Amino acid sequence: MEVFRCSPIRGFLLDITGVLYNSSPNTLGIAIPGSIDAIDRLYSESRVRFVSNESSESRGELARKLKKLGFNLKEEHIFTPAPVAIQYLKQHALKPHLLVHQGALKEFADMSKGEPNCVVMGDAECDFTYDAMNEAFRVLTALDDPLIITLGFGKFYQRVDGPCLDVGGFAKALQYATDARIVTFGKPAESFFLAAIKDMRLSKDEVVMIGDDIVSDIGGAMKVGIRAVQVRTGKWRYYDSSFLFCSVNKNSIVLVAQ
Amino acid sequence: MEVFRCSPIRGFLLDITGVLYNSSPNTLGIAIPGSIDAIDRLYSESRVRFVSNESSESRGELARKLKKLGFNLKEEHIFTPAPVAIQYLKQHALKPHLLVHQGALKEFADMSKGEPNCVVMGDAECDFTYDAMNEAFRVLTALDDPLIITLGFGKFYQRVDGPCLDVGGFAKALQYATDARIVTFGKPAESFFLAAIKDMRLSKDEVVMIGDDIVSDIGGAMKVGIRAVQVRTGKWRYYDSSFLFCSVNKNSIVLVAQ
Numbered sequence: 001m002e003v004f005r006c007s008p009i010r011g012f013l014l015d016i017t018g019v020l021y022n023s024s025p026n027t028l029g030i031a032i033p034g035s036i037d038a039i040d041r042l043y044s045e046s047r048v049r050f051v052s053n054e055s056s057e058s059r060g061e062l063a064r065k066l067k068k069l070g071f072n073l074k075e076e077h078i079f080t081p082a083p084v085a086i087q088y089l090k091q092h093a094l095k096p097h098l099l100v101h102q103g104a105l106k107e108f109a110d111m112s113k114g115e116p117n118c119v120v121m122g123d124a125e126c127d128f129t130y131d132a133m134n135e136a137f138r139v140l141t142a143l144d145d146p147l148i149i150t151l152g153f154g155k156f157y158q159r160v161d162g163p164c165l166d167v168g169g170f171a172k173a174l175q176y177a178t179d180a181r182i183v184t185f186g187k188p189a190e191s192f193f194l195a196a197i198k199d200m201r202l203s204k205d206e207v208v209m210i211g212d213d214i215v216s217d218i219g220g221a222m223k224v225g226i227r228a229v230q231v232r233t234g235k236w237r238y239y240d241s242s243f244l245f246c247s248v249n250k251n252s253i254v255l256v257a258q
Numbered sequence: 259m260e261v262f263r264c265s266p267i268r269g270f271l272l273d274i275t276g277v278l279y280n281s282s283p284n285t286l287g288i289a290i291p292g293s294i295d296a297i298d299r300l301y302s303e304s305r306v307r308f309v310s311n312e313s314s315e316s317r318g319e320l321a322r323k324l325k326k327l328g329f330n331l332k333e334e335h336i337f338t339p340a341p342v343a344i345q346y347l348k349q350h351a352l353k354p355h356l357l358v359h360q361g362a363l364k365e366f367a368d369m370s371k372g373e374p375n376c377v378v379m380g381d382a383e384c385d386f387t388y389d390a391m392n393e394a395f396r397v398l399t400a401l402d403d404p405l406i407i408t409l410g411f412g413k414f415y416q417r418v419d420g421p422c423l424d425v426g427g428f429a430k431a432l433q434y435a436t437d438a439r440i441v442t443f444g445k446p447a448e449s450f451f452l453a454a455i456k457d458m459r460l461s462k463d464e465v466v467m468i469g470d471d472i473v474s475d476i477g478g479a480m481k482v483g484i485r486a487v488q489v490r491t492g493k494w495r496y497y498d499s500s501f502l503f504c505s506v507n508k509n510s511i512v513l514v515a516q
Contacts, residue, residue, distance in 0.1 A: 130387070141421055176413060
């Protein structure tokens with residue numbers, strides 16, 4: 001067993017899907033055992049923010065769903081990619097063709113309509129039909145400098161009925177066919193982690209990222225100098241983890257190598 | 259204008275979609291003006307084989323459709339990827355999970371059923387639903403050495419209503435999510451061109467490949483030492499062609515640089 005001594009932990013960044021709960025296509029989903037109590041304890045001892053690549057519903061709907069499942073958390077503590085992407089679209093005078101989940105359309109309600117000059121892709125789930133993919137493809141084909149903006153770039157996520165394809169692969173499909181540029185918002189983008197840390201008025205070395213995705217959560221955080229631990233819930237089982245996370249307290253992270 | 263003198267041409271390899279006709283989702287499609295006469299002339303002067311990555315219907319159905327459109331050609335002169343892939347599956351004791359067009363299922367009717375150990379992907383068109391992609395993803399996720407076999411690897415093709423996404427991008431999507439190996443049958447695989455040339459009892463330097471796809475048709479043929487010319491029908495307009503094809507006769511290919 002190895003014990004790593006670290007600088008004091010004053011805040012936590014938490015992924016949501018696969019860490020707090022497993023999503024479901026038709027129901028609220030299921031809270032992961034112990035997670036509701038864990039959030040209460042973290043809130044009582046530290047600052048907490050949630051960094052999720054969720055893009056199949058708005059931040060408000062996600063917050064309401066989590067509250068219904070029993071979580072005590074504040075909507076304003078949840079960071080999702082759509083608001084950041086919308087800010088970028090407005091700054092760059094971009095008019096998006098939306099290839100997002102029906103539930104996410106309302107987030108883009110006040111965007112400019114008309115001739116699109118980019119495609120925005122989220123986790124559209126069943127709205128990733130062939131016709132919808134083709135429509136986005138034709139928009140990109142007509143542009144001189146085709147641009148895809150993605151809300152996250154995940155490979156897959158855990159749903160109660162099993163692992164499910166996330167937006168990343170579908171963006172790769174359109175990129176292959178069009179040679180489009182891709183700009184990603186959400187994890188693992190550094191700015192996304194930093195916005196949540198800034199909101200806690202902490203620095204990178206005072207926080208720990210907790211997630212189930214070795215690429216977006218763990219790799220993304222560690223690449224920008226944030227400590228990270230992978231939980232053994234959600235999709236962790238599909239990865240070859242090199243360590244088993246045991247416990248985190250305010251002064252140390254205890255890890256057991258597998 | 260540049261004139262390239264080449265060794266005598268004794269045979270032609272022709273792509274079908276975008277060269278002979280433009281396909282349509284609900285009808286026979288439309289013969290490209292002049293193509294029916296051109297095939298008659300080529301048949302009267304040379305040997306001819308058709309090398310198509312078509313995988314949304316069987317070779318027999320494709321031949322019947324082309325005959326209905328007015329083409330005089332022989333079914334046994336059409337080469338498609340599915341029969342070659344099926345031979346490979348049998349040789350390697352592979353049991354496929356099929357992610358192909360409904361119209362192509364019957365080609366695989368005599369394959370082993372049971373626990374799949376690979377995914378076969380063709381141009382599934384509207385059968386590329388999210389659920390179908392997810393089902394294939396879950397098959398691959400459960401394998402120690404995930405393998406995707408593709409019938410062609412095209413970016414897109416021309417349909418009467420516009421350009422349409424081909425199988426390549428969807429295979430890229432599943433590869434991104436699973437790190438699967440990909441084995442491709444059809445163009446641009448060398449063995450595919452060579453099988454058709456062997457069938458004409460000719461050598462590579464005696465034939466010319468004619469197609470609209472700069473990657474699969476033109477690039478694929480030239481990479482293995484076969485002369486190739488790109489027609490200005492089908493999807494040619496989406497590429498930056500460096501030359502304009504003017505005419506081919508038995509002794510020379512005349513090209514005009516753009």
